[in-house]
Amino acid sequence: MLYYLFTWIEQYVHIPGSGLFQYISFRTAVAVIVSLIITTGYGSRLIRVLRAKQVGETIRDLGLEGEKKKQGTPTMGGLIIIAGIMIPTLLFAKLENIYVILMLITTVWMGAIGFLDDYIKVFRKNKEGLAGRFKVVGQVGLGIIIACTMYFHPQIVVRETVKNPAPGSQVEAHIQEGTGQKYYTRDVKSTKTNIPFYKNNEFDYAKVLSAFGLNGPVLTFIVFLLVVVVIVTAVSNGANITDGIDGLATGTSATIGGTLAILAYVSGNVIFSDYLNIMYIPNSGELVIFAGAFVGACTGFLWYNSYPAQVFMGDTGSLAIGGIIAAFAVLIRKELLIPILCGVFLIENLSVIMQVSYFKYTKRKYGEGKRIFRMAPLHHHYQKKGYHEAKIVTRFWILGVILAVLTIVTLKVR
Helix, strand or coil, X not given: CHHHXXXXXXXXXXXXXXXXXXXXXXXXXXXHHHHHHHHHHHHHHHHHHHHHCCCECCCCCCCCCCCHHHCCCECCCHXXXXXXXHHHHHHHCCCCCHHHHHHHHHHHXXXXXXXXXXXXXXXXXXXXXXXXXXXXXXXXXXXXXXXXXXXXXXXXXXXXXXXXXXCCCCCEEEECCCCCCEEEEEEECCCEEECCCCHHHEEEXXXXXXXXXXXXHHHHHHHHHHHHHHXXXXXXXXXXXXXXXXXXXXXHHHHHHHHHHHHHHHHCCHHHHHHHCCCECCCHHHHHHHHHHHHHHHHHHHHHHCCCCCCCXXXXXXXXHHHHHHHHHHHCCCHHXXXXXXXXXXXXXXXXXXXXXXXXXXXXXXXXXXXXXXXXXHHHHXXXXXXXXXXXXXXXXXXXXXXXXXXXXXXXXX
């Protein structure tokens, strides 16, 4: 909203400095600051309200050191994360931008699912919360919305180079620096995405079925839809599972958010995308402002969520964070980088899958279930081994930073 106000001021009133709002970098910086102010400044107030309403976490007895001290710690703190994301985005982003609209929908959608889950746990005193099938329905529904919008919306395009444009076709002429050669580009609907360690770092979903002699836009859309749904479901569940000890999911998500901001900036900037030889996505640069608010919200929430946590984000925050990361990566066509970027979420997810699968297999074969880890998810395994949770969190953060750097490096690795 302030973007439109200062654009009007710059155009008609000419107040010095109002033109700064035309720069994505400036609006992103301000979004980070405002988000930090909201989460740190109003986080304590939310904690007091949650305590007054007796919105406390019920801790299961897992035999872990220090878990009894966490009994009754306020939960549903994800509300302040959502506020820290939504308010700066509404203030500083272009609200007619389809990418921004989709991210706002994602935040509210996943936040509402998580809030309903927490509400059932806290106020209905049902430890199971929202039934898993309803969570999956919500995640699949969001994936369908994102996939359909990306596939059919006319404003979601990529810029491609055209070697021999047909006479009269809508193309833009450019002069390549250094060589002086002329080349042409045009904005087109595309099912291409970025993929690491592959020629030109690009992959077309249409090729998945063409290898089997199948072609057609309907089949291509089905493949794309399935990929998006799987990614949204997996990442949101991964963030939810990772949110098991103080600050782990919050700090990891802040690192991921910062990386996504960098990827969105270079993908939405014609100069950087040309230099890095990655696809240019027109109008996607506005997502950097959303990413800035996301990083600010996660970092600010960490003020209260770091060990020993004064508040838990609950499913309200974890499901929203996971959905945001997944949707953001899909929109900037970096979803195939998620196994690297969200490696912490991935190993947490895999540890649970491996533990449950192996237990069922051994119970069926030997009559007694056996375990790979002392406890799953993986962070609880290290707790069982005697590591302090602050050390576990710090080491997982370091791993997250390493994976973030590797993700960025893949942009230049062919």
